[in-house]
Amino acid sequence: MGLLSRIIKGQKRHTSHAAVVDTLGKEILSGTLPEGTILPGDQELSERFGVSRTVLREAMKTLAAKCLIEPKSRVGTRVLGTKNCNFFDPDILFWWIQNGVDAEFVRHLHFTRLALEPETAARAAELAGREDANMIYTLACRLAYPDHTRETAVLADLDFHLAIMELSGNPFIRSSADLIEAALAIAYVVNAPTYQAAAISTLTNEYVKIAQAIATNDPIMARQTMSTAIRLSTQYILDALQRRPA
Known part of the structure; x- marks a missing residue:
């Protein structure tokens, strides 16, 4: 699982x-x-x-x-504590989330995603063929389906990101998928507005732009738009953490 x-x-x-x-x-x-x-x-x-x-x-x-x-x-x-543990380990990430994350942890995860995913999107744009582009576009639009529950919306979000990682063709990048799952899991756990109608609409617009950049083999636009999408997602989580009772 x-x-x-x-x-x-x-x-x-x-x-x-x-x-x-x-x-x-x-x-x-x-x-x-x-x-x-x-x-x-x-x-x-x-x-x-x-x-x-x-x-x-x-x-x-x-x-x-x-x-x-x-x-x-x-x-x-x-x-030993956590100094030498592997934060890419899904068990480690799972325990952190279950214990309750704070803004510092979210920001660490955010900057790690910024280091990986925009370049991954750029590489996917360089490699994509027509079928690849159609698949990414379909997954981008799927997030906006009106009959989503919070659970199905977060899984649709994950599918979009994982598809781009696969398209990059880099096995090291694919091995970092648990970081994306962790970020989406945190959004789910803290009930961030990420999967509410207005936020879904905003994110979908960014995902469609990423899909268009991949379809036109435009790595610069893919990189920039993925960065924007990650920043939006992180801000939704930070806003939700700030609203939680102390």
């Missing part, structure tokens, strides 16, 4: 291993388990989660692979 689908459906992973990983991962990212903390021993953690030591050890290996903890002999398992 993708990051955005996990957020929309609110489904928890049901294995004992996943329950341990998700709970401890969220506690580390939230600061409930601060950097430098030594985790309780295997017996205490096994009793807390109701899992065998084998399951617990596998969960610890998963968290260690994500650079969130470090086991040391004669010391115990130390929490």
